[in-house]
Amino acid sequence: MRKFFTLFFVELKLQLGLQTLKEGFKSGPKGILKSLGYLLVAALLVGSLGFLYLFLLNLVFEPAYLAGLSDTLLTAVVLLAMVLTFVFGIMQCIGLYYNRDTDFLFSLPIPQRTAFAGKFAPIMASEAVLNVAIILPALIIYSQYARVDMLFWLKSVVVMLLSAAIPLALAAIISSLIMGMTIFVKHKDKIVMGLGVVFFILYFLGVQYLSAGMTTMDENALAAMLTGGLMDTITRAFPPALWAAKSLVYTGSSGMNAFLLFTGVSVGALILSTFVAGSSFIRTSTNQGEAAKSEKRVNLDKSSKPQSAFRALLAREWKTVLRSPVYAMNSLIMALVGPIMVFCIFFIPRGDMGDLNSMVSMMGIPPEVTGYIMLGVAALMYFLGTVNSGAATVFTREGKAVWLLKTLPVEPKRIALAKLIFGLEISVIAILPLAVALYFMTPFLSILQLLLATLAALVACTPVVAGAVFLDMQKPSLNWTSEAAAIKRSRNAILEILLAFLYVAPNVGIVSLVMKLDLGMTAVWAALLVVNAAISIGLIIALAKCAPRMIGNMGEK
Known part of the structure; x- marks a missing residue:
């Protein structure tokens, strides 16, 4: 147990960035100011998201209480927390097999299950903290509408x-199975990415089809559901969420039985996942490490083909991302979210009502409403394009090999611009599938409207992506030990999310101002395009001018 706790606390410090903050506070006044600045930014990000979350919860809890659905709403919050843990847990657990410190770890006299548990426990701790942040506000608001005791x-x-516990245990077992399936095949990284994508799609489609069935019932069944079965219905896709919710909202033996069931299964799931995934952790991790090295060998025939320096830099960025499942899944996952979301909303039947697309076609949409719908589409595209950890870690991913980047016979501004174009390409990959899906699945939206919304979203994404590249060029996190750490522990990835939220304000201001002046929807789109394009050009010029100094200082104390 001593070895486990030692490894656990080391990993937890790295996971939460505590070691970096500690070093910053010890490095003098400048380091203290930087550490305080990062803490302030983190507080602003958490505070703004928390305020928005509390506002939305307060908004929906009162009508839910009046409708007798406050218990159901609390259940939905618990379900949301557990599903998010499961989805992102898959990515984090796969990342465990690509850590660069595994060779050193396995050389120590530590049993492999202890090694896995020491790596897995910090993920469990961080996800538990996140779930507390999601569930606790709902519990506090719920306690204002229902009688609760100690x-x-x-x-x-x-x-x-x-x-x-249960979502992460499932994620650990599934990740172990996915990684184990690649032991006897070539191109393991590509197989891992493919299996991860297929599982991601199948899971979300399965959840949607299960939840869609709740509207396929007669009046008597609907009345029975509303008087006590709605909690069971919305949690059919993930029963542990029902056990957790019942243990809270039910009193007496029913609540205690659900609590004991949830607690017992949670502890049992953690033990089972440690046994199953830990039993093959060393073998699978070593196999993946060897595969990564073999697949990164240089093909002299291909590398000798002449191409421009800019294209070579761009190709290098893509090769780095596509050769790593951790980089690829974290950078490109948004390309799947948009189309799946559109398909689930518009084409999965909702009982006797049919799918939403059929309903909209029957009812029709007034022309004056279409403009607002397109603004909403552009906003969704903007968020998909700016949740872009690939752009926020373009220099961080260089790691300790950043000296190689500095010695390339290429102007630093061309290096910076190549990385910016790479980040914008990721945004395009995230946005275009959504636009294509909307074109084929929503005939009430014309191709010109979708093109306009797509163009506006891409232009609005450019300042955020340029700002993220600038931040990572100024202060990259080069001392990482695993590819997962380069993404998950990067402060710049967090700063980009904050920047994306903050940049919404000027765009909302532009829309509000033009609408207040009653200049029409055409003027709204024109103002958005012109202002965002001007800001983008200014940031790109600043990026190119600062590149020589910032790239030259990388890796130096």
């Missing part, structure tokens, strides 16, 4: 801390 809060603490 036992409710005691059970709440246990449920919140264990809410990540």
Whole structure:
């Protein structure tokens, strides 16, 4: 146990960035200011997201209470937390097999299950903290509308801390199976990415089809569901969320039985996942490491083909990302989210009502509403394009090999611009599938409207992506030990999310101002394009001018 706790605390410090902050506070006044600045930015990001989340919860809890659905809403929040843990847990657990410190770790006298548990436990701890942040506000608001006692809060603490256990245990076992399936095949990284993508799609489609069935019922069944079965219905895709919710909202033996069931299964799932995934952790990790090295060998025939320096830099960025499942899944996952979301919303039947696309076609959409719909589409595209960890870590991914980048016979500004174009290409890859899906699945939207929304979203994404590249060029996190750490522990990836949220404000201001002046929807689109294009050009010029100094200082104390 001593070895486990030692490894756990080391990994936890790295996971939360505590070691970096500690070094910053010890490095003098400049380091202290930087560390305080990062803490302030993190507080602003968490505070803004928390305020928005609380506002939305308050908005929906009162009408839910009046409709007798406050228990159901609390269940939905618990379900949301557990599903998010499961989806992102898959990515984090796959990343465990690509850590660069595994060779050193396996050379130590540590059993492989202990090694896996020491790596897995910090993920569990961080996800538990995130779930507490999601569930606790809902519990506080729920307690204002329902009678709760001390036992409710005691059970709440246990449920919140264990809410990540079952989803992460499933993620660990599935990740172990995915990685194990690649042992005897060539091009392992590509197989891992393919299996991960297929599983991601199948899971979300399965959840949607299960939830769609709740509207396929007669009046008597609907009345029975509303009087007690709605919680069961919305959690059919993930029953552990029902156990957790029942343990909180039910009193007496029903609530206690659900609590004991949830607690027992959670602990059992963690033990089972440690046994299953830990039993093959060393063999699978070593195999993946060897595969990564073999697949990164240089093909002299291909490398000798003449091409421009700019194209070579761009190709290098793509090769780096596509050769790593961790980089690829974190950078390109948004390309799947948009089309799946559109398909689930418009084409999965909702009982006797049919699919939403059929309903909209029957009802029709007034012309004056179409403009607002397109603004919403552009906003969705903007968020898909700016959740872009690939752009926010373009220099961080160089790691300790950044000296090689500095010695290339290429102007630093061309290096910076190549990385910017790469980041914008990721945004395009995230946005275009959504536009194509909307074109084929929503006939009430014309191709010109979709092209306009897509163009506006891409132009609005450019300042955020350029700002993210600039931040990573100024202060890259080069001392990472694993590819997962380069993405997950990068402060610049967090800063980009904050930047994306902050940049919404001027765009909303532009739309509000033009509408207040009653200049029409054409003027709204023109103003958005002109202002965002001007800001983009200014940031690109600044990026090119600062590149020689910032790239030259990389890796130097």
